[in-house]
Amino acid sequence: MEMSNFEIVAREDFSDVTYLLEVRHPLMAKAAKPGQFVIVMLNEQGERIPLTIADFDRKRGTITLVIQAVGKTTKQMQQECRVGTHLYGMVGPMGIPSPISHAKKVVCVGGGLGVAPIYPQARGFKESGAYVIAILGFRNKDLVFWEDRFRDCCDELILCTNDGSAGMKGMITDGIKVALAGHPDIDEVVAIGPPVMMKACADATRAAKIKTMVSVNPIMVDGTGMCGGCRVKVGDQVKFACVDGPDFDGHLVDFDDLMSRLQRYAKDEKAAHERWSESCRMTKQVGASALDALGALARGRAPQSELLELPDPFEDARGG
Amino acid sequence: MAKKKTIRSIPQERTPMREQDPQVRAKNFEEVACGYSLEDALRESERCLMCPDEPCIAGCPVGINIPGFIQKINEKNFRGAYDILTDTNLLPSICGRVCPQENQCEGVCTVGDSLEAVAIGRLERFVGDAAIKEGWVNIPYIEPNRFKVGIVGSGPAGMACAADMAKAGCDVTVYEAFHQPGGVLRYGIPDFRLPNAVIDAEIDNLKKFGVKFECNTLVGRLFTIEQMIDEMGFHAVFVGVGAGYPTMLNIPGDSLNGVLSANELLTRCNLMRARDFPNFDTPLPIGRRVAVVGAGNTAMDAMRVSIRLGAEKVYCIYRRSRTEAPARAEEVHHAEQEGVEFHWLTNPVSVLDDGKGSVRGMRCVRMELGEPDDSGRRRPVPVAGSEFDFETDLIVYAIGTNANPIMGQTSKLKLNKWGYIGADENLATSVAGVFAGGDIVTGAATVIEAMGAGRKAARGMKAYLGIRDVGLPYISGDGTGAGTLFGIDTRERNFARVRVA
Numbered sequence: 022m023e024m025s026n027f028e029i030v031a032r033e034d035f036s037d038v039t040y041l042l043e044v045r046h047p048l049m050a051k052a053a054k055p056g057q058f059v060i061v062m063l064n065e066q067g068e069r070i071p072l073t074i075a076d077f078d079r080k081r082g083t084i085t086l087v088i089q090a091v092g093k094t095t096k097q098m099q100q101e102c103r104v105g106t107h108l109y110g111m112v113g114p115m116g117i118p119s120p121i122s123h124a125k126k127v128v129c130v131g132g133g134l135g136v137a138p139i140y141p142q143a144r145g146f147k148e149s150g151a152y153v154i155a156i157l158g159f160r161n162k163d164l165v166f167w168e169d170r171f172r173d174c175c176d177e178l179i180l181c182t183n184d185g186s187a188g189m190k191g192m193i194t195d196g197i198k199v200a201l202a203g204h205p206d207i208d209e210v211v212a213i214g215p216p217v218m219m220k221a222c223a224d225a226t227r228a229a230k231i232k233t234m235v236s237v238n239p240i241m242v243d244g245t246g247m248c249g250g251c252r253v254k255v256g257d258q259v260k261f262a263c264v265d266g267p268d269f270d271g272h273l274v275d276f277d278d279l280m281s282r283l284q285r286y287a288k289d290e291k292a293a294h295e296r297w298s299e300s301c302r303m304t305k306q307v308g309a310s311a312l313d314a315l316g317a318l319a320r321g322r323a324p325q326s327e328l329l330e331l332p333d334p335f336e337d338a339r340g341g
Numbered sequence: 342m343a344k345k346k347t348i349r350s351i352p353q354e355r356t357p358m359r360e361q362d363p364q365v366r367a368k369n370f371e372e373v374a375c376g377y378s379l380e381d382a383l384r385e386s387e388r389c390l391m392c393p394d395e396p397c398i399a400g401c402p403v404g405i406n407i408p409g410f411i412q413k414i415n416e417k418n419f420r421g422a423y424d425i426l427t428d429t430n431l432l433p434s435i436c437g438r439v440c441p442q443e444n445q446c447e448g449v450c451t452v453g454d455s456l457e458a459v460a461i462g463r464l465e466r467f468v469g470d471a472a473i474k475e476g477w478v479n480i481p482y483i484e485p486n487r488f489k490v491g492i493v494g495s496g497p498a499g500m501a502c503a504a505d506m507a508k509a510g511c512d513v514t515v516y517e518a519f520h521q522p523g524g525v526l527r528y529g530i531p532d533f534r535l536p537n538a539v540i541d542a543e544i545d546n547l548k549k550f551g552v553k554f555e556c557n558t559l560v561g562r563l564f565t566i567e568q569m570i571d572e573m574g575f576h577a578v579f580v581g582v583g584a585g586y587p588t589m590l591n592i593p594g595d596s597l598n599g600v601l602s603a604n605e606l607l608t609r610c611n612l613m614r615a616r617d618f619p620n621f622d623t624p625l626p627i628g629r630r631v632a633v634v635g636a637g638n639t640a641m642d643a644m645r646v647s648i649r650l651g652a653e654k655v656y657c658i659y660r661r662s663r664t665e666a667p668a669r670a671e672e673v674h675h676a677e678q679e680g681v682e683f684h685w686l687t688n689p690v691s692v693l694d695d696g697k698g699s700v701r702g703m704r705c706v707r708m709e710l711g712e713p714d715d716s717g718r719r720r721p722v723p724v725a726g727s728e729f730d731f732e733t734d735l736i737v738y739a740i741g742t743n744a745n746p747i748m749g750q751t752s753k754l755k756l757n758k759w760g761y762i763g764a765d766e767n768l769a770t771s772v773a774g775v776f777a778g779g780d781i782v783t784g785a786a787t788v789i790e791a792m793g794a795g796r797k798a799a800r801g802m803k804a805y806l807g808i809r810d811v812g813l814p815y816i817s818g819d820g821t822g823a824g825t826l827f828g829i830d831t832r833e834r835n836f837a838r839v840r841v842a
Contacts, residue, residue, distance in 0.1 A: 115562055247745070248601075
């Protein structure tokens with residue numbers, strides 16, 4: 022049995038902020054199933070950040086993560102994680118795998134970074150014989166990724182962008198309306214993305230009583246059920262996303278509670294990020310243009326209410 | 342021969358241990374209790390009567406030869422004392438610090454009948470620390486056998502089991518989900534009670550025995566217990582994953598920001614080094630007024646950590662009275678010295694929010710003690726109309742844990758009705774070759790009880806694998822054939838359980 026040293030074997034940059042890392046871990050590639058996540062530590066001083074497994078390749082023995090640089094850790098990873106470097110640690114696969122049900126017609130909804138983790142599910146449903154409709158939402162054309170992968174495994178693909186620069190103009194919920202209008206016999210909707218988006222998806226299917234599963238992304242420390250930081254309200258119960266989830270019935274999840282809890286460390290996260298950006302400027306002499314871009318991004322971050330537009334991923338939310 | 346000691350002739354007062362001043366230590370994470378000096382240890386060793394009935398040995402969950410090692414200290418043969426300790430307990434530095442001795446060895450000490458009991462824990466720690474300082478390690482001659490043993494969880498139960506199996510000659514691998522080994526010793530118990538250097542030293546000792554540690558490995562999800570046995574070549578597996586899953590109060594306001602489990606607070610602070618934020622990336626919720634619910638050792642740790650993190654006020658909220666508090670007496674005393682305000686017979690009713698999703702305060706009700714309940718303790722009942730509110734911005738629940746569900750989700754191990762792993766008297770589970778012990782079998786308990794369980798499971802494992810248990814004295818048969826099986830002494834327990842089907 023081979024233990025991993027968490028080597029990064031491939032990297033792809035989808036945009037200024039979104040990047041893909043492929044990490045060697047043959048054992049995990051063998052064990053991973055759609056819907057599961059890992060916890061990554063960049064270095065010894067690092068925090069433990071949960072990231073949903075975007076893909077796994079059993080033959081190559083790798084785990085694929087798609088990350089959006091929004092917080093201190095994810096930005097530092099963007100800067101430091103090159104092919105041939107190693108993560109300090111990656112543990113998983115965690116969480117209960119998404120149940121690939123026997124639904125005949127399924128809508129897989131991915132918003133922003135949620136597009137990555139919905140992919141293995143779409144593929145899973147396709148493999149189990151379902152008719153798969155994928156709805157992918159991005160802010161604009163430049164942020165679009167993996168359109169080809171989805172085309173390969175889905176029967177229909179609805180691409181939505183906020184500005185209409187690719188696919189249809191509109192939000193993900195507009196895409197859902199189109200799908201529901203075209204297919205009265207949809208058995209199940211699976212949605213992954215920022216909480217606001219998943220909430221909107223759940224609301225969109227509530228009236229038609231279509232089973233809607235969402236993958237929640239609260240703040241975690243250990244990921245093994247030990248700290249309770251990731252607790253979410255599901256119906257009248259309190260569940261730990263790391264061991265009881267991360268998938269729950271979207272019609273039962275208390276999204277307002279989830280979003281409020283995601284803000285717990287917003288202040289600390291901001292301070293850490295500013296301090297880190299400052300130290301980069303001081304010590305590393307990184308190209309000014311890159312830093313300006315980072316700075317602009319940090320300043321221009323969409324307020325909570327606009328998050329529906331930009332499926333801003335797992336965010337400080339996940340502690341990243 | 343020396344004159345026989347009597348209760349009159351021994352030093353009457355228990356030798357005090359030097360401690361950091363409460364004012365000073367409340368601002369640092371250095372160890373509170375500084376340990377015995379050589380003179381302290383020699384003086385305290387004088388207090389052991391070497392009584393013939395040795396109740397302390399029976400009082401110790403792992404049966405340390407306590408008078409034996411104290412005798413060696415008294416003879417200034419500290420290496421000899423260490424040898425005796427490590428016959429039964431591989432981790433004296435840890436146990437000397439964290440065992441609830443007052444309920445165990447010291448609780449039954451003969452001297453304790455008329456004077457204060459011999460400070461056995463402090464003497465044990467003295468010897469263990471001396472060993473770390475001097476670099477002593479007792480590596481017995483180990484003859485490798487062909488058995489491969491997997492240990493799931495690197496906490497006290499796993500460490501104790503690993504030590505015994507490695508001594509027996511097995512090839513032992515310990516799996517840990519966190520990035521550092523040690524389990525609760527690492528993430529739970531704070532540095533001022535158990536410094537990391539001590540844990541590191543004890544783990545290094547295990548490595549010298551040939552035990553391998555694999556961190557970042559979540560057994561159950563990365564591979565299952567069944568895979569360990571069927572595919573990975575392990576002949577036996579020990580599951581010591583701890584109880585985990587913290588209990589929440591389930592009162593209104595539970596999910597507000599500023600309410601967290603003691604596990605989360607302690608893990609962030611101890612393992613993730615959040616107290617050094619932003620040098621370390623993990624943030625920590627800092628409270629000005631912190632209320633900790635519960636009065637066990639974990640609660641005391643959470644309170645004392647909060648004080649060191651700079652809280653102005655730290656309250657202990659406990660529904661029973663001080664007598665029923667499950668924490669070690671020393672911990673309650675230390676917390677009190679450091680300025681924790683205790684509110685006995687007080688029970689939280691709801692958490693009050695500030696309108697912005699965070700905690701503003703807590704509503705509590707006064708309790709009084711009624712009839713004894715199932716645990717034998719008097720049941721607390723609310724006093725009608727005694728609700729009151731107080732201000733707090735951080736609430737920590739330290740009210741116990743439930744069974745961690747991962748093993749149940751990923752294996753066929755039979756669980757009991759509370760979700761803990763079911764095990765027989767040898768700690769064998771329902772799956773052949775798989776043993777379990779510690780909190781995941783009994784529910785939350787102490788470090789030494791977990792270590793005791795790890796050792797007990799190791800005995801069961803050796804019997805299962807057919808390794809003669811060197812812990813049992815070998816007595817050959819009386820020649821009549823009684824007590825033997827085909828001429829082999831049954832005490833050898835040299836019979837492997839056969840797996841059918």
